[in-house]
Amino acid sequence: QKEVEQNSGPLSVPEGAIASLNCTYSDRGSQSFFWYRQYSGKSPELIMSIYSNGDKEDGRFTAQLNKASQYVSLLIRDSQPSDSATYLCAVNIYTGGFKTIFGAGTRLFVKA
Amino acid sequence: DAGVTQSPTHLIKTRGQQVTLRCSPKSGHDTVSWYQQALGQGPQFIFQYYEEEERQRGNFPDRFSGHQFPNYSSELNVNALLLGDSALYLCASSLRDTYEQYFGPGTRLTVT
Numbered sequence: 001q002k003e004v005e006q007n008s009g010p011l012s013v014p015e016g017a018i019a020s021l022n023c024t025y026s027d028r029g030s031q032s033f034f035w036y037r038q039y040s041g042k043s044p045e046l047i048m049s050i051y052s053n054g055d056k057e058d059g060r061f062t063a064q065l066n067k068a069s070q071y072v073s074l075l076i077r078d079s080q081p082s083d084s085a086t087y088l089c090a091v092n093i094y095t096g097g098f099k100t101i102f103g104a105g106t107r108l109f110v111k112a
Numbered sequence: 113d114a115g116v117t118q119s120p121t122h123l124i125k126t127r128g129q130q131v132t133l134r135c136s137p138k139s140g141h142d143t144v145s146w147y148q149q150a151l152g153q154g155p156q157f158i159f160q161y162y163e164e165e166e167r168q169r170g171n172f173p174d175r176f177s178g179h180q181f182p183n184y185s186s187e188l189n190v191n192a193l194l195l196g197d198s199a200l201y202l203c204a205s206s207l208r209d210t211y212e213q214y215f216g217p218g219t220r221l222t223v224t
Contacts, residue, residue, distance in 0.1 A: 004154075032211040043202055043215040044155065088154050092211050099168045100145065100213065102154030 006103035019076040023089030032092035116216035137205030144186040147202040
């Protein structure tokens, strides 16, 4: 079982729709969760962090965390073509210090 | 506010050679982590440095080594290069005891 799993996609949504991206993780002790956006040929860009169960909203982005189900999601409202990118889920695993484990990413296409 | 910088941008090496990649963290950050990202995959954690010591290490062989300098900048060294070492190498910086990491633009290494 991979430590962080994401559907590779591609996920295709029309402009203006809600894009829903999902991630599961295996380490129950994980405490920190992140979503990064990576455009083709560029480096990852941090867009959301979440540490507690529930929802966290930032503009058009909402991160949702359910530690009991070991599940993290990212909702993008009013999707725009500029949101087309790969979205990486990342989880911190504590092993005496923390290291960050990334999923393989979900490719999102927003159709104009 | 200077972000994370990396050099060089691109590099071509031959199998068996050695390479050194460099990273300067975001202003105010003291922790540097290195990642390897193969095409179509998420970043893989190599190691993390703070206080000039390697604090955490991922599943990479000893051919991968690093260093952190008193000004928090860091180097990644890879010896005896293999074709499979061809990848995008990413440096991320953070402030110790916080978990949000910011990535540099990366170094694209090609081993022929």
